[in-house]
Amino acid sequence: MELSPRHVQTEVRNDNATASGAYDEPMSVLPAGEAHFNWSIPVAVVGAGGCGLCAGLAARQAGAEVLILERDAAPIGTTGMSTGLIPGADTRMQREKGIEDSPELFAEDVLAKAKRQTDADVVLALARESARTVEWLADECGVALSLVDSFLYTGHSVKRMHGSPNRTGAELMGSLLDACTDAGADLLTDARVSHLFADADGRISGLRCVRPDGSTEDLGCEALILACCGFAGNQDMVSEYIPELRHAEFFGHPGNQGEAIQWGRELGAAIADIRSYQGHGGLAKGYGVPILWPVILEGGIQVNLEGRRFSDESLGYSEQAMEVLAQPEHVAVTVYDQRLHELMHEFNDYREAITAGAVREASTPGELAELFGLPAGALDETLAETAALTRGEASDSF
Incomplete structure (x- = not known):
C-alpha cells in the first residue's frame, strides 16, 4: 500500500471548516456582567469526545448535575477517529496475563520517548492514575476493555495497551455515551461554545453557546471543564506554533480549533509543550x-x-x-x-x-x-x- 503522512494528525487546517466560516468568530472571554443566563448548571463540560465524556461521567458519579456541550450533531471527536487504545500500568488485566508493570516504568517510557522534553512530575502523576482509570472504565462504566497482548506498542517496555473488542475509538465512544446516559449526565449537541464569562479575578461564571440557526444561549455554571482537544484544525495556530507543518495536510477532527488554549491565554494561563505534535x-x-x-x-x-x-x-x-x-x-x-x-x-x-x-x-x-x-x-x-x-x-x- 502507498502511504502518505502528509495527513498529519494534529497539525493542519480543515478546508471544509474554513470555507464554511463555521469557525470564523473569534473565541473570547467576556465580562460576567454581560451574561444573560437562561439557566445554570453545577458542572458544564465543553466537548463530548473521550475526555469530555469521561469528565462528565466522573462528575456525575460524584453526585453533581452535569451538562456536556458538543459542537457537532453527534459526538465523535478525535477519540472516535482513533483506535481507542488506553495505556494502563499495573492493571488487573496485565496481572492476569502475568505482566509486571508499574507507574514508574510507564513514566520512564514516556519520558524516554519524549526525549525528556516534558514535565516529569505531570507524567508520573498521570501514570499513577492510569490503572485506576482503565479499571474504572471497565468495572464501573461498563466499557469492555481487554489487554492488547498480540504486540508490543512502540515506546512501551511491556504490554499495557487496553482496547475495546474491535479496537476502535467509535466503539469506545459508544460505550462512554451509554454510560453517561445510564448515569444521568445530560448531553447537548449542536451547541458550539463561543465565549466564556469571567469576573475581574478570572473566576468563570458561565458560557455562551451558538445553535445551528445562529441563536445564542448563555448558561451559568459553578465549575467548567474544557475538553476541546488541540488545535489541529486551526491553520493560524499551526503556523504560529508548529510552522514546519503549516503545509502538511490535516487528518483529524475539524473541531480541533484550540479554543481552550485561546481562552486560557486570555485568562492569563501559561502554555507548555505547545510545539509538540503527533504525525x-x-x-x-x-x-x-x-x-x-x-x-x-x-x-x-x-x-x-x-x-x-x-x-x-x-x-x-x-x-x-x-x-x-x-x-x-x-x-x-x-x-x-x-x-x-x-x-x-x-x-x-x-x-x-x-x-x-x-x-x-x-x-x-x-x-x-x-x-x-x-x-x-x-x-x-x-x-x-x-x-x-x-x-x-x-x-x-x-
Whole structure:
C-alpha cells in the first residue's frame, strides 16, 4: 500500500471548516456582567469526545448535575477517529496475563520517548492514575476493555495497551455515551461554545453557546471543564506554533480549533509543550484510513519509490511521518508478509482498509514492484538485506 503522512494528525487546517466560516468568530472571554443566563448548571463540560465524556461521567458519579456541550450533531471527536487504545500500568488485566508493570516504568517510557522534553512530575502523576482509570472504565462504566497482548506498542517496555473488542475509538465512544446516559449526565449537541464569562479575578461564571440557526444561549455554571482537544484544525495556530507543518495536510477532527488554549491565554494561563505534535507515517494515501503501526513493530518495513528503506521505522509512527515526507513524492510503501496481514485483522481499521482497497497483495517481490512502480532490482536487494538483518547476519545502517 502507498502511504502518505502528509495527513498529519494534529497539525493542519480543515478546508471544509474554513470555507464554511463555521469557525470564523473569534473565541473570547467576556465580562460576567454581560451574561444573560437562561439557566445554570453545577458542572458544564465543553466537548463530548473521550475526555469530555469521561469528565462528565466522573462528575456525575460524584453526585453533581452535569451538562456536556458538543459542537457537532453527534459526538465523535478525535477519540472516535482513533483506535481507542488506553495505556494502563499495573492493571488487573496485565496481572492476569502475568505482566509486571508499574507507574514508574510507564513514566520512564514516556519520558524516554519524549526525549525528556516534558514535565516529569505531570507524567508520573498521570501514570499513577492510569490503572485506576482503565479499571474504572471497565468495572464501573461498563466499557469492555481487554489487554492488547498480540504486540508490543512502540515506546512501551511491556504490554499495557487496553482496547475495546474491535479496537476502535467509535466503539469506545459508544460505550462512554451509554454510560453517561445510564448515569444521568445530560448531553447537548449542536451547541458550539463561543465565549466564556469571567469576573475581574478570572473566576468563570458561565458560557455562551451558538445553535445551528445562529441563536445564542448563555448558561451559568459553578465549575467548567474544557475538553476541546488541540488545535489541529486551526491553520493560524499551526503556523504560529508548529510552522514546519503549516503545509502538511490535516487528518483529524475539524473541531480541533484550540479554543481552550485561546481562552486560557486570555485568562492569563501559561502554555507548555505547545510545539509538540503527533504525525502518522501510516495513513493510506487517497483512502483516509490508517495502516496501524503493529504491522511495522512486528516486522514490516517501508520503502520509498526507489525501492529502498530510508529510516529506522521502529522508532514510531509519529517520527516516521517526517521521514516519509522527505522521500520522493512524499510517499512510501509498507511491505509485510501474510503473518502480519493476519495479525492486523484484529483491528477494525485494517479490515476497513482492506474493504476500501488500500491493501494490495502480491505473490512475489516482482509482482509487488510492478503494483507500485518500484524498481524490481532495488526492491529485491532491500528485501534480501532485510532478511539478512532478521537472521542477525548484518547490522542495520539506520
